[in-house]
Amino acid sequence: MTAPHPSRTAPTTEAILSPYDRRVVGHMPVAGEAEVEAALARATAAFPLMKRLPRFVRADILDRAAEIIDRRREEIVRLIAGEAGKPLYDARGEVSRSLFNLRNAAREARAFAGHEVPLDVDNAVFEYQTASADGSALSLSDADLETLSKLGRRVGLARRYPIGPVLAITPFNFPLNLVLHKVAPAIAVGNTVVLKPAPQTPLTSLLLAEVFAEAGLPAGALTVVHCSVPLAERMVRDDRVAMVTFTGSAKVGWHIKEQAGKKKVSLELGGNGAVVVAPDADIPFAAARCVRGGVVFGGQYCIGVQRILVHDQVYDRFEAELVRRVAACKVGDPLQEGVDVGPVIDEGSARRIESWINEAVAAGARVLVGGKRHGAIIEPTVLTDTTPDMKVECEEIFGPVVTLSRVSDMDEAVRRAADSKYGLQGGYFTNDLARAFRALEDWDVGGLMINDVPIYRIDSMPFGGWKESGLGREGTRYAMESMTDIKFLVVNYG
Structure with missing residues (x-):
């Protein structure tokens, strides 16, 4: 201490x-x-x-x-x-x-x-103050009006x-x-x-x-x-x-x-941040940001990218770009310049993450890149063919692992993104602002980043979550x- x-x-x-x-x-x-x-x-x-x-x-x-x-x-x-x-x-x-x-x-x-709170806004107060003995309203003389004006001379100050x-x-x-x-x-x-x-x-x-x-x-x-x-x-x-x-x-x-x-x-x-990628998205930029948000610093962000849902029209392009960029991440000693991914916080956490990957694979998921553990280091990993009930989707993995899913409809993508016990932050790559605003109505998150990933945060913005996220x-x-x-x-x- x-x-x-x-x-x-x-x-x-x-x-x-x-x-x-x-x-x-x-x-x-x-x-x-x-x-x-x-x-x-x-x-x-x-x-x-x-x-x-x-x-x-x-x-x-x-x-x-x-x-x-x-x-x-x-x-x-x-x-x-x-x-x-x-x-x-x-x-x-x-x-x-x-x-x-x-x-x-x-x-x-x-x-x-603090701030001033106006106090001369409710006529019921003045009616009560100027009522006759039996509660009926009085006809107001000039003297009454003068009394009434004095009743309005109050200032309310709310101070913190x-x-x-x-x-x-x-x-x-x-x-x-x-x-x-x-x-x-x-x-x-x-x-x-x-x-x-x-x-x-x-x-x-x-x-x-x-x-x-x-x-x-x-x-x-x-x-x-x-x-x-x-x-x-x-x-x-x-x-x-x-x-x-x-x-x-x-x-x-x-x-x-x-x-x-x-x-x-x-x-x-916690969270298990989702990203939705629409057909009109800038695919190289979206993929680059998903790598940054998903695997850098071992994915140890409560607002990190964990689930990526991509429209069928651009899925193949996005997958190729994502896998290429994840494979290019430099893994090693965090004290060496140029390293993107070091260890997770301890070997016990690494073993847990490894077990979740293996459990998903045993249930039918495929590893597109990574998936191995070396001591406390988990290779940056992309999984596909996952399902919402797998831990790698429904729980917070807090490791350098993302899941990649193909969707045929953007409303379906938003429903899947929102279908989580967590609600911290989300990302949506689209240039259709009407679609973005509609998504915010149905997606209960503390922050929705349009054309960016959930890890975007400026320290002065309101930050917090819905549901189990806080x-x-x-x-x-x-x-x-x-x-x-x-x-x-x-x-x-x-």
Whole structure:
């Protein structure tokens, strides 16, 4: 565990290993009961100061954190590549996104405000105030009208206030930027944060806490705890925590919601992103984007491409283009320049993905390219002749595997894409906007990308899912709204 101004150390440390070659990337302090209790106590004690900091102070802290990360960019890139197994190109992209995320949070911290609510809009209120004793309406004299005008001299102001300590539980696949999706908005509005990072990638969170300390964040405003699941669940239940924000699997997310009691909960959960390709699509571009969204970084995106449904008229062209591009992906050491696909997060995950591929093949699916496992590396894989009941279609595979299906009708394609317990994001390659808008009516996803794939995301846009894919929305301003609550002030100046 660490805090921005650490005054104590946890009694033990754990070696964090590279998923590619099992080398030691670094050592992470392990938080026990005492350290978890101290983290909650510090977050609670720091909140009165944080919520009263002027917004320009919070914004300046966020801007300085961005400057520090920019200065240490390559160090952070290599740390992410080491502990997450993320290829350097993607790790650099993550750091760039984190800079935007922080700077956007700083801008929003300066601009975030409440609003006036008009109060002179309901004549029933005035009728009640000016009624006779028996409830009948009075005829209004000039004096009555003057009284009535005074009754209209009220101003209603809705202002947002931070709610208190936020428990942020984050995943391994974006150990910097998805952490900042929770930490940056919380700081922007004046909350404190206890951060429980993914067990596979805590070192980036440790470094981030150091960055915020250097940027001037008050002591106790951000504390990182690398702890066991039972201790994490204890924090979820703790009444001092005002909100739990979680990104991860659907199973764990909905369990957290059950444990959280009356506190606020935001869940960004899984998906099995579908892409629909219409006859009028730009086939080379669509195929290139599906490769990028499906197999790069080992397919470890909750919004990654998993199911591709292509109209019969262009199917053969698309299949050839897709297979060629997948076969050309460079697989290997994520710390080597030019590698597209490194390992998945651990060998256990790789074995699970391999078993799903083999299970699909045994049930009649065909492998067009890839399909093999080498330690923690899964070859980029394209499957065809799959069916909706196979795990590679109906569950979240979280690996470099896509399924490719032929459809004869675009309405059928949208129905199949929407036929999922998940609803995070989808993609639709078409130049027919009427078709695109109709698809959005029937396809329950948090975001539909036209002429792009589900992994498209700008960090300021509303992000979240329908159905099993979650609850609430992330994206800087949307997260800031969820991490605050409204107090309403009425001033009668009549």
